Amino acid sequence: MASGGCCTFLEILLAIFLPPLGVxxxxxxxxxxxxxxxxxxxxGYIPGIIYAIYVLVALDSEERHREYYTLA
Structure with missing residues (x-):
C-alpha cells in the first residue's frame, strides 16, 4: 500500500515519540x-527509534521501486 508524503511524515513523527506506533x-x-x-x-528506546525510522523510510522506498518494475 503506497502512502502519501503527509502520511509518511506523520508516521515518522509518531515513530520518534512511540516507535512501535508509527510502525x-x-x-x-x-x-x-x-x-x-x-x-x-x-x-532500549533509541534502537527502537532508529529501527522504526529505517523501516518507514528505507523499506517503503524499496516497495515503491518494486511497484514501478512490475508496471514495466
Whole structure:
C-alpha cells in the first residue's frame, strides 16, 4: 500500500515519540517489523527509534521501486 508524503511524515513523527506506533500504523499489528520494533523499544528506546525510522523510510522506498518494475 503506497502512502502519501503527509502520511509518511506523520508516521515518522509518531515513530520518534512511540516507535512501535508509527510502525503499527504502516504495517499492522502482527507484522514482523512491528514485533522487532516493539522488542527493540523495550530493550532500549533509541534502537527502537532508529529501527522504526529505517523501516518507514528505507523499506517503503524499496516497495515503491518494486511497484514501478512490475508496471514495466
Amino acid at each position: 503499527f500504523l504502516h504495517y499492522g499489528c502482527c507484522s514482523m517489523e512491528f514485533c522487532i520494533c516493539l522488542l527493540l523499544t523495550i530493550l
